[in-house]
Amino acid sequence: MMADKTPKQCPLAVILAAGEGSRLKPACGGSKPIAPLMGLSLGERTLCACAKAGVRRFLIVLGHRGEEVRAHFEEIGLRRGFKVDFKVADDWTLGNGASVLAAADFVGDELFLLTMVDHMVEPGLYRKLLQEPPRSGEICLAVDRNRNGLFDVEDTTKVSLINGHVQAIGKDLKAWDAADTGVFLCTPALFKGIEKARARDRHGLSDGVSELAGNGAVRAVDVTGEAWLDVDDPKALREAERSLIDSLHRGKGKEDGYISIWLNRPISVWISTRLARTRITPDQITVASFLIALVAAGFFAAGGFAAGLVGGILLQAASVLDGCDGEVARLKECGSERGAWLDTILDRYSDLAVSLAITYGYAVAHPGALPWVGGMLAGGGFLLASYVTKEYQLRFGVPYPNDTLNRLKRHDLRVFILFLGALAGAPFAALLFIGALTHLLLAGIILKGWRRTLT
Amino acid sequence: MMADKTPKQCPLAVILAAGEGSRLKPACGGSKPIAPLMGLSLGERTLCACAKAGVRRFLIVLGHRGEEVRAHFEEIGLRRGFKVDFKVADDWTLGNGASVLAAADFVGDELFLLTMVDHMVEPGLYRKLLQEPPRSGEICLAVDRNRNGLFDVEDTTKVSLINGHVQAIGKDLKAWDAADTGVFLCTPALFKGIEKARARDRHGLSDGVSELAGNGAVRAVDVTGEAWLDVDDPKALREAERSLIDSLHRGKGKEDGYISIWLNRPISVWISTRLARTRITPDQITVASFLIALVAAGFFAAGGFAAGLVGGILLQAASVLDGCDGEVARLKECGSERGAWLDTILDRYSDLAVSLAITYGYAVAHPGALPWVGGMLAGGGFLLASYVTKEYQLRFGVPYPNDTLNRLKRHDLRVFILFLGALAGAPFAALLFIGALTHLLLAGIILKGWRRTLT
Numbered sequence: 001m002m003a004d005k006t007p008k009q010c011p012l013a014v015i016l017a018a019g020e021g022s023r024l025k026p027a028c029g030g031s032k033p034i035a036p037l038m039g040l041s042l043g044e045r046t047l048c049a050c051a052k053a054g055v056r057r058f059l060i061v062l063g064h065r066g067e068e069v070r071a072h073f074e075e076i077g078l079r080r081g082f083k084v085d086f087k088v089a090d091d092w093t094l095g096n097g098a099s100v101l102a103a104a105d106f107v108g109d110e111l112f113l114l115t116m117v118d119h120m121v122e123p124g125l126y127r128k129l130l131q132e133p134p135r136s137g138e139i140c141l142a143v144d145r146n147r148n149g150l151f152d153v154e155d156t157t158k159v160s161l162i163n164g165h166v167q168a169i170g171k172d173l174k175a176w177d178a179a180d181t182g183v184f185l186c187t188p189a190l191f192k193g194i195e196k197a198r199a200r201d202r203h204g205l206s207d208g209v210s211e212l213a214g215n216g217a218v219r220a221v222d223v224t225g226e227a228w229l230d231v232d233d234p235k236a237l238r239e240a241e242r243s244l245i246d247s248l249h250r251g252k253g254k255e256d257g258y259i260s261i262w263l264n265r266p267i268s269v270w271i272s273t274r275l276a277r278t279r280i281t282p283d284q285i286t287v288a289s290f291l292i293a294l295v296a297a298g299f300f301a302a303g304g305f306a307a308g309l310v311g312g313i314l315l316q317a318a319s320v321l322d323g324c325d326g327e328v329a330r331l332k333e334c335g336s337e338r339g340a341w342l343d344t345i346l347d348r349y350s351d352l353a354v355s356l357a358i359t360y361g362y363a364v365a366h367p368g369a370l371p372w373v374g375g376m377l378a379g380g381g382f383l384l385a386s387y388v389t390k391e392y393q394l395r396f397g398v399p400y401p402n403d404t405l406n407r408l409k410r411h412d413l414r415v416f417i418l419f420l421g422a423l424a425g426a427p428f429a430a431l432l433f434i435g436a437l438t439h440l441l442l443a444g445i446i447l448k449g450w451r452r453t454l455t
Numbered sequence: 456m457m458a459d460k461t462p463k464q465c466p467l468a469v470i471l472a473a474g475e476g477s478r479l480k481p482a483c484g485g486s487k488p489i490a491p492l493m494g495l496s497l498g499e500r501t502l503c504a505c506a507k508a509g510v511r512r513f514l515i516v517l518g519h520r521g522e523e524v525r526a527h528f529e530e531i532g533l534r535r536g537f538k539v540d541f542k543v544a545d546d547w548t549l550g551n552g553a554s555v556l557a558a559a560d561f562v563g564d565e566l567f568l569l570t571m572v573d574h575m576v577e578p579g580l581y582r583k584l585l586q587e588p589p590r591s592g593e594i595c596l597a598v599d600r601n602r603n604g605l606f607d608v609e610d611t612t613k614v615s616l617i618n619g620h621v622q623a624i625g626k627d628l629k630a631w632d633a634a635d636t637g638v639f640l641c642t643p644a645l646f647k648g649i650e651k652a653r654a655r656d657r658h659g660l661s662d663g664v665s666e667l668a669g670n671g672a673v674r675a676v677d678v679t680g681e682a683w684l685d686v687d688d689p690k691a692l693r694e695a696e697r698s699l700i701d702s703l704h705r706g707k708g709k710e711d712g713y714i715s716i717w718l719n720r721p722i723s724v725w726i727s728t729r730l731a732r733t734r735i736t737p738d739q740i741t742v743a744s745f746l747i748a749l750v751a752a753g754f755f756a757a758g759g760f761a762a763g764l765v766g767g768i769l770l771q772a773a774s775v776l777d778g779c780d781g782e783v784a785r786l787k788e789c790g791s792e793r794g795a796w797l798d799t800i801l802d803r804y805s806d807l808a809v810s811l812a813i814t815y816g817y818a819v820a821h822p823g824a825l826p827w828v829g830g831m832l833a834g835g836g837f838l839l840a841s842y843v844t845k846e847y848q849l850r851f852g853v854p855y856p857n858d859t860l861n862r863l864k865r866h867d868l869r870v871f872i873l874f875l876g877a878l879a880g881a882p883f884a885a886l887l888f889i890g891a892l893t894h895l896l897l898a899g900i901i902l903k904g905w906r907r908t909l910t
Contacts, residue, residue, distance in 0.1 A: 337850040338905060344846050345839075345901060352835040356828065363824050369815055372827040376814070379831060380807040383838040384800075390845055391799050395792040446800060450793065 012110055013055045015046060016205075017073075017117035018063025018092035018099040021232065031065040033117040034072050035237070038244050039276035039332045042231055043069070043117045044076050047084075048333040053126035055113060057083045059106050061099045063092030095203030097194045104191045114184040118231050120240050121183060125226035129185045132221045139186040139193075139212060141166060142223040143178035150179055151229055151239055157182070157206055159220065166218035169210050178220065180206070181228045189217060245269060248327045254402055257410035260323065264412055268323035275328050282329040282336075285321060286343045292318040293350035297357035303364055305425045312422020315354060319415040322347065347411055348383055354418065355379030355431060362428035371428065378435020385409040385438050392449055400449065409441040467565055468510045470501060471660075472528075472572035473518025473547035473554040476687065486520040488572045489527050490692070493699050494731035494787045497686055498524070498572050499531050502539075503788040508581035510568060512538045514561050516554045518547030550658030552649045559646045569639040573686045575695050576638060580681035584640045587676045594641040594648075594667060596621060597678040598633035605634055606684055606694055612637070612661055614675065621673035624661050633675065635661070636683045644672060700724060703782050709857055712865035715778065719867055723778035730783050737784040740776060741798045747773035748805035752812035758819055760880045767877020770809060774870040777802065802866055803838055809873065810834030810886060817883035826883065833890020840864040840893050847904055855904065864896040 021032030033043035040048075047058060060073050070086050077084030089102035100114065111133060113126065125142055134140040143159055143166075150156050158176035160168045169180060184190070194208030212218045231240050248269045256265065275285065292314055299311030325343055329335035359375025389400040400406060407413070414434050421430020476487030488498035495503075502513060515528050525541050532539030544557035555569065566588060568581065580597055589595045598614055598621075605611050613631035615623045624635060639645070649663030667673045686695050703724045711720060730740065747769055754766030780798055784790035814830025844855040855861060862868070869889050876885020 341846060341850040342901075342905065344850075345843055348839055348842055352832070352839070356831050356835070359831070360824055360828065363827070367822065369818050369827075372818070372824075372831070373811065373815065376811050376827070376831045376834060377807070380811070380834060380838060383835060383842065384803055384807070387803055387838065387842050387845070388800055390842070390849055391796060394845055394849060395796040395799075446797075449796065 011055060011057045012059065012107070013050045013057070013113040013115060014059045014061065014100070014103045014107065015043070015115055015117050016061050016096055016099050017043060017069055018061050018066075018089045018102075019096060019118075020064045021118060031068055031072075032232075033069050035118075035231075036277075037120075037231075037237065037240055038273060039278075039328075041072065042120070043073060045120060045333070046115060046117055047073075047076060047080070047082060049121050049123045050113065050115070050126055051080070051082065052123035053130060055126065055130075056081075059085045059087060059103055059112075060117075061092075061102050062086055062088045063099060091203075095207075096205045097197060097203045097208045100205055100208070101191060101194055101198075104188070107188060107191075109188060112186055114186055114190070116182045116230070119182050119228055120231055120243075121181070121228045122226045125181065125183060125223045125228055128223045128226065129183060129221050132185070132219070134185055134187050134189075134219060136187060137189045138217050138219055139184055139190045139209070140219045140221050141209065142181045142183040142185075142228075143220045144181055144226075144228065145178045145222060145224045147179070151236060155230070155232070156180070161220050164220055165216050166209070166213040166220050169206050169213055169218075171206075178222075178224075181223060182230060183223075183228070184209075185221070193217075241273075244331060245273060248272065248330060256402075257407045257412040259319075259412040259416040260410075263416070264320045264323050267320050268327060271321070272324045272327035272331060275324055276331040280328070282325040282332075282334065283339050283342065285325040285328060286339065286346060289318045289321040289325070290346040290350055292321065294353055297350070297353040300354065300422075300427060301357040301360045303361035308361065308422045308425065308427045311357075312419040312427060315415055315422075316419040318350070319412060322411075344386070348386060351382040351411070351414075352379055355382060355435070358418070358427045358431045374432050374435070375428070377439070378431050381435045381438035381442065382414060384442055385414075386411075388442055388445055388449075392445075400445065403448075405441050405444045405448065409438050409445070414438070466510060466512045467514065467562070468505045468512070468568040468570060469514045469516065469555070469558045469562065470498070470570060470572050471551055471554050472498060472515050472524055473521075473544045473557075474551065474573075475519045476573060486523055486527075487687075488524050490573075490686075491732075492575075492686070492692065492695055493728060494733075494783075496527065497575070498528060500575060500788070501570060501572055502528075502531060502535070502537060504576050504578045505568065505570070505581055506535070506537065507578035508585060510581065510585075511536075514540045514542060514558055514567075515572075516547075516557050517541055517543045518554060546658075550662075551660045552652060552658045552663045555660055555663070556646060556649055556653070559643070562643060562646075564643060567641055569641055569645070571637045571685070574637050574683055575686055575698075576636070576683045577681045580636065580638060580678045580683055583678045583681060584638060584676050587640070587674070589640055589642050589644075589674060591642060592644045593672050593674055594639055594645045594664070595674045595676050596664065597636045597638040597640075597683075598675045599636055599681075599683065600633045600677060600679045602634070606691060610685070610687070611635070616675050619675055620671050621664070621668040621675050624665050624668055624673075626661075633677075633679075636678060637685060638678075638683070639664075640676070648672075696728075699786060700728060703727065703785060711857075712862045712867040714774075714867040714871040715865075718871070719775045719778050722775050723782060726776070727779045727782035727786060730779055731786040735783070737780040737787075737789065738794050738797065740780040740783060741794065741801060744773045744776040744780070745801040745805055747776065749808055752805070752808040755809065755877075755882060756812040756815045758816035763816065763877045763880065763882045766812075767874045767882060770870055770877075771874040773805070774867060774874075777866075799841070803841060806837040806866070806869075807834055810837060810890070813873070813882045813886045829887050829890070830883070832894070833886050836890045836893035836897065837869060839897055840869075841866075843897055843900055843904075847900075855900065858903075860896050860899045860903065864893050864900070869893070 017033040034041050062069055066088055073084050087102045087106055089099040091098045129142045132140055157171050157180035158173040159166045159178055159180050160175055161177040193212035196211040197207035209218055229240055231237055296311045296314035299307045355378050363371045392400040417430050417434040418427055421427040472488040489496045517524055521543055528539050542557045542561055544554040546553045584597045587595055612626050612635035613628040614621045614633055614635050615628060615630055616632040648667035651666040652662035664673055684695055686692055751766045751769035754762045810833050818826040847855040872885050872889040873882055876882040
């Protein structure tokens with residue numbers, strides 16, 4: 001069957017946040033939507049993922065500890081600029097079908113996304129689902145066909161499919177084709193299905209879906225490959241934490257330099273998972289890293305082995321911390337282009353300060369113009385290193401590839417070489433070395449860019 | 456009447472290049488399509504303007520000096536990667552309607568753009584026309600309602616309009632509403648109109664259009680505001696030159712700095728109009744300007760008043776020449792992102808070389824670390840000056856506005872201050888001054904950018 005391809009916007013998401021989450025109680029101490037996960041509640045993560053898929057209007061269905069949950073989401077809505085409404089499901093204890101019914105009046109005739117507050121879902125899953133709106137009288141269910149990738153098979157709701165439509169649904173299906181991700185895109189037909197089930201005294205969402213499935217009105221949308229996780233017990237909470245940390249390691253992987261990948265990132269991720277639980281903002285981390293680099297420059301300028309050693313260690317520490325701002329921003333879903341802009345610019349000022357300071361520290365003991373010529377060329381090279389590839393991206397509309405030339409000229413390696421130089425008592429020699437290397441790499445990049453664009 | 460808004464591509468343009476252009480003979484010496492205009496033939500300018508509007512397939516209708524014109528366009532097609540076909544209009548002497556008919560077999564059922572080889576037309580005019588495809592049996596004519604802006608009213612073909620359709624067309628209309636720009640978007644209906652006129656022994660394109668207009672089949676598309684010029688006599692040729700030069704002055708106006716606008720641009724445009732007539736490429740000009748700046752740096756490094764003076768003059772000359780690459784590229788329609796990339800990068804290398812050289816020239820006579828600290832900070836500031844706004848554009852997707860802060864930190868002003876410093880015998884003082892100013896401006900830009908993006 002062909003889906004109706006009429007482009008429809010679905011600006012409303014209904015979030016089921018009524019349940020008790022008894023199995024998570026030991027971990028979250030009470031209310032599941034508020035359960036903190038690396039600095040953000042499960043509920044806030046759900047709203048952020050929806051927002052990344054273009055949804056900015058939410059109806060939260062309340063039940064267990066309703067007032068507490070409402071206050072939590074009201075604050076999120078205000079802070080993030082989402083429109084958040086609430087409905088109380090008085091009979092939520094009957095089952096999550098009953099919770100869905102509480103949304104019926106508010107939703108009216110609208111198409112709506114339906115998702116569970118305790119599911120951690122990648123925005124791509126919502127996006128795929130939103131691209132396949134249900135036809136009148138239908139609902140669409142996002143299903144995952146990767147049976148081996150499921151976190152907790154036993155506890156997963158399964159579906160059997162015929163011709164892309166759900167035939168049967170339940171946790172105990174013997175023969176099944178895919179997992180129910182718990183994310184739906186619905187017409188109000190859903191409410192009718194749930195009411196039918198209720199008439200038979202069955203109050204689960206799956207019961208309502210089952211009624212519709214009998215009529216061939218539940219289309220399956222394949223979202224295999226998009227990560228999702230039902231966070232309903234402490235084991236799943238740990239898995240969610242693990243996957244967040246994993247995403248930090250992977251996240252900027254393609255842009256990272258060698259030292260970032262092998263040294264800085266493992267340390268910075270460890271730090272970031274701690275920082276994310278505090279009130280420290282990414283911008284504060286950016287500035288702290290910059291200030292530490294300036295202090296490092298001060299030690300370099302003082303000259304001598306001991307001061308240089310302290311300078312080198314501080315500089316390397318600043319470089320590690322320099323990765324934390326982005327990581328914390330991603331963990332707390334509060335990244336901004338503005339923050340990234342500041343980060344990059346302060347990196348260049350620290351490049352200038354450090355190369356000036358190392359040269360000064362050396363030149364005081366070795367008078368003459370030559371050290372300065374070398375130091376100035378090295379410092380200029382550091383600034384140009386970032387400039388040349390940025391300008392490439394501006395002109396050609398694509399980033400310069402992260403090839404070997406590019407990785408060898410990055411900030412992380414530069415700092416690490418200076419750090420090693422400081423350990424060896426020769427930061428200025430290290431400066432000249434990495435400066436000369438940088439200029440060579442730049443010549444290669446300019447030549448390569450010039451040839452590549454010969455069309 | 457509503458136009459049919461079906462989005463249609465019109466990849467074919469028919470270019471009438473059969474006429475003799477007798478009135479231009481004194482200026483172009485023979486064949487009008489080949490008449491050179493600031494380094495490019497009228498014909499090549501027409502193809503380039505079409506290409507900018509998305510048309511890359513051309514049918515050139517030949518007549519007068521057909522083989523010469525064919526060879527000219529074949530070369531253009533090869534060089535620029537356009538598909539160029541030819542048809543010979545054996546009876547082109549009858550009138551331009553006869554020339555159009557020669558295209559009929561080749562065109563078949565296709566929609567096609569029809570334009571005159573000797574009209575200088577802005578790409579925007581073609582774009583506007585292409586957005587309003589004619590319905591079956593119709594043709595569309597681009598008309599200009601600005602009667603006061605016409606270059607040669609007497610020689611202009613005029614149209615009278617009713618309900619957006621052409622009612623009458625001719626050079627001698629008493630009452631008229633708009634000028635016929637000579638650019639059409641046609642269905643093959645045009646050929647029928649011309650054949651009808653031919654049956655009455657009238658062979659002008661206007662005669663054919665007139666036949667169609669009688670049936671209400673000529674829709675007028677308003678392109679008022681887009682420049683066009685019928686270059687059919689020496690006076691018009693001079694006007695075309697004047698408007699090209701004007702566009703150079705205007706072209707990058709919003710991006711230019713103060714010294715560019717008031718000093719460099721007037722000189723560089725004068726040079727560029729001469730360079731455009733040679734075989735010198737924009738990239739060669741870029742490299743020449745860079746090399747002159749390096750020689751200037753050599754003089755600065757030598758130290759002393761005389762050498763500094765020569766350095767200052769050469770540096771200012773390089774800065775003027777630095778504007779010519781882009782101007783020649785625009786005059787000869789051969790600009791490339793690659794060339795712009797190289798230009799910007801070499802500007803930064805020259806910034807580094809010049810600040811290093813001026814500092815060296817001074818420091819040799821005044822030993823100690825302090826001059827070097829100042830020089831290195833100044834040079835770093837020059838590199839950061841461009842970096843900060845480029846990075847802004849990358850992050851936020853819009854260029855940093857060309858406000859006072861931005862204009863005062865630009866390359867043109869920096870060079871001019873160094874030039875003045877060299878005249879006064881104090882290039883190093885000028886370097887410190889403009890370096891300090893640059894850092895202050897950068898602080899302002901960072902602050903302003905940070906505040907602006909607070910949303």
